Amino acid sequence: MSRIILDEQAIRRATTRIAHEIIERNKGVDNCLLVGIKTRGVYLAKRLQERIEAIEGEKVPFGEIDITLYRDDLTVKSKTEEPIIQGTDVPVDVKNRKVILVDDVLYTGRTVRAALDALIDLGRPEQIQLAVLIDRGHRELPIRPDYVGKNVPTSKSEIIVAKLKEVDHVDEVTIQQKTS
Template identity: 50%
Template sequence: MTSARTVLGPDEIARALTRIAHEILEANHGPDGLVLLGIPTRGAYLAQRLADRLAEITGDDFSGRVGALDVTMHRDDLRATPTRASHPTRIPAAGIDDRVVVLVDDVLYSGRTIRAALDALADLGRPRAVRLAVLVDRGHRELPIRADSVGKNLPSARSEHVSILLDEVDGRDAVTIEGGAA
């Protein structure tokens, strides 16, 4: 049994989110038309943190431009795990039609959660563009999905477990990895 090792601490997570915020602004040529939708649970908290960073950088009010997108009913593994907890979808006051929607998640792995998010988003409206921001990309894609902004590329074995710990949920900020070959 291997113990978890910390690969990002609170300061590195904060720096990664600031860098992602700048990348989002650069790709969008400013804050106009941006909407952030976090994928619960931790992606929703990261979206709020990114909205706060964007507000600090631009001086714009992002409070009406951040929400959460529940993907539970769009997942392709519902038959295997039908008791998944769902979370309420909160669409920002700005709406999503003709907006640049930035999906925010904690870890990008197989790409299946993001596929479900794209399906859920299509049920809600028609964004001008959809972008993806993740704190950690660990590889092992099963679908042709890539992130536009990544806090940390973390190559890992499929047998390893990457955990994102956020103060709002876990009482501390950290990214840890454990497991792998014995």
Template identity: 70%
Template sequence: METKERTLLDEQAIRRALTRITHEIIEKNKGITDCMLVGIKTRGIYMAERIAENITRIEGESIPVGEVDITMYRDDLSPASSTLDPELKGTSIPINLDEKRVILIDDVLYTGRTVRAAMDALMDAGGRPSQIQLAVLIDRGHRELPIRPDFVGKNVPTSKDEMIAVRFAEVDGTDEVMIQQNK
């Protein structure tokens, strides 16, 4: 099967999208008091770190950044695959979540199942946030759960046979978002 690939966002477009998301987060929350960024592993954490850097540059103060591993909260691990030990990457929430506005961050929003799993993992991490907001780089549609992002870098209507590949320099050596069409 041949795969056709085209660029949706290059390095500059990703930087602009994350800068816009940063400004929207600051504006919606009237600053960053009682806010925390939580990246969904793997690429969501790189987005969260970049947004935190933008916030520090714009607001002159830092925002706590955490990361959440949804491996044990996925609803697509079948009983047959549960005999294999899933690779746990760890959840790290540096502050108590009580009464905090948590901005959950992921690279691509598709069915909504990853976000649901991340919210479950957050609740198990302890504390009760006053609000959970969602920031995504790409919203590709096809929701299976009633989940809507608060902050979106780019809406990309896709077909189910297309795939979005987000690459960040921290893990992939380059910054780009590609759409792949299987032929």
């Protein structure tokens, strides 16, 4: 049993609002860089790039980051199970840039911590900001988003599923009870 908490229109409105907030907070987009956390964060960052360009008439550089090797829960269960590395592609230097990390759902903060480690390995940004489509709470690390599409208080027995057209052929965010 799942309940839709954001449909296609709500996701579009949330990304448009986040794009406006990014522009406002940074007094434009000079020196900004959008970096999506693989997988769905990449598509959200790309959408933000398009919205910002439509509003400001300026294209913000865009990159994607793979956090696989930076995860603190990475364990190899057997000698044959290797992590799948998708690769990081940040085409501009992060040094002295305002980097806006983008992800779909913020939960414990561990994914963002891994992304911060991966990003710092690329250079020393002037500032790192965090944009998420959904903040569901239950942080295990002191991480707080700068831009939030929707705050969704949840219990630990619930899961949030974000689906995007680029991957899932539908734009929606649902909340459902965990099974088992």
